[in-house]
Amino acid sequence: MPDQTSPPAVSLAEIREILKRLPGPDLEAGSAAEARQRDLLKPPGSLGRLEELAVWLATWQGRSSPRVERPHVAVFAGSHGVASRDVSAYPAEVTQQMVGAFVNGLAAVNQLAAEVDADLRVYEMALELATGDITQGPAMTQEDAAHAMAYGMMAIEEGLDVVALGEMGIGNTTAAAALACGLFGGAPEDWVGPGTGVDAEGIRRKTQAVAAALEANAASLSDPLECLAALGGRELAAIAGAVLACRAARIPVVLDGYACSVAAAVLYKADPRALDHCLVAHRSAEPGHTRLLEAIRQRPLLDLDLRLGEGSGAVLALSLLKSACAVHNGMATFAEAGVSDKAT
Known part of the structure; x- marks a missing residue:
């Protein structure tokens, strides 16, 4: 369980420069993968999105034969000051307790990661120090946000085939709702949902908290990275850094549900091409997630009414990526199988 160390000093200005230098896709590898798909022993397009996933992986891995032999799951955990506003069904100390469950292999994501032979690591983001209460002012200074993003960047190792991202943090669906509203507009109620399972009164408190947060941080809403600092959390900033x-x-990324998608959406708002190497694993039961998916032009792979977080949906999607690679690489072509291709 890596803890937060001291990454090199970085500023949001430097993060903006990184955004300007993002590498593009490997179109040659993607074209080669598409050509193989057309020759495989099946009617064109008959495997639907499995075909698309194979080509997407090839394009971003830079190889015509994509693979998911070394998948990595990174779960970032952070503490939120807004949790003191009674916006969650669980107390703030559950964040630290759940991290302990992850470390001891007791949570849902542990079981799912084991099923797909994925390496799972949990990254604590200064859990003893909650972010500022966003209803009163910024969650983080810009320096703190940049530091958290840099930490997320450091968590990514070379040689990984695909990275699945997730989060844990009591209060972070409130922060995510505020951040989404700050980035994409609308009313607070458009983005607020039950999160950990709050009742109607809890949703009312969350909505009020989001409205207060937007008012308290109005001066930061015009810039996506400043918006992240003002309304997000350390784990959300780390996710954005990991995506970068x-x-x-050139490692493909699978994003988990609502909070994780909102963290990545910060980069999309800064540059709509910034998430081309990402896909969203599932449509969360959080109502704001559907609105967010439309805003960032993502079509989720799964729709299972999940709202657990902790990367669970992203890990489930790894099974689909493995299957996409298996059929892409293992199927015969018409010629190899001695089967007649379609009539011309």
């Missing part, structure tokens, strides 16, 4: 590091290393 994966792009630099």
Whole structure:
């Protein structure tokens, strides 16, 4: 369980420069993968999105034969000051307790990661120090946000085939709702949902908290990275940093549900191409997630009414990626199987 160390000093200005230098896709590898798909022993397009996933992986891995032999799951955990506003069904100390469950292999994501032979690591983001209460002012200084992003970047190793990202943090669906509203507009109630399972009164408190946060941080809403600092959390900033590091290393990324998608959406708002190497694993039961998916132009792979977080949906999607690679690489072509291709 890596804890937060001291990454090199970095500023949001430097993060903006990184965004300007994002590498693009490997179109040659993607074209080769598409050509193989057309020759495989099946009607064109008959495997639907499995075909698309194989080509997407090839394009970002830079090889015509994609693979998911070394998948990595990174779960970032952070503490939120807004949790003191009674916006969650669980107390703030559950964040630390759940991290302990992850470390001891007791949580859902542990079981799912084991099923797909994925390496799972949990990254604590200064859990003893909650972010500022966003209803009163910024969650983080810009320096703190940049530091958390840099830490997320450091968590990505070279040589990974694909990275699945997740989060844990009591209060973070409130922060995510505020951040989404700050980035994409609308009313607070458009983005607020039950999260850990709050009742109607809890949703009312969350909505009020989001409205207060937007008012208290109005001056930061025009810039996506400043918006992240003002309304997000350390784990959300780390996720954004991890997404950037994966792009630099040409590693495809699978995003989990609502909070994770909102963290990545910060980069999309800064540059709509910034998430081309990412896909969203599932449509969360959080109502704001559907609205967010439309805003960032993502079509989720799964729709299972999940709202657990902790990367669980992203890990489930790894099974689909493995299957996409298996059929892409293992199927015969028409010629190899001695089967007649379609009539011309």
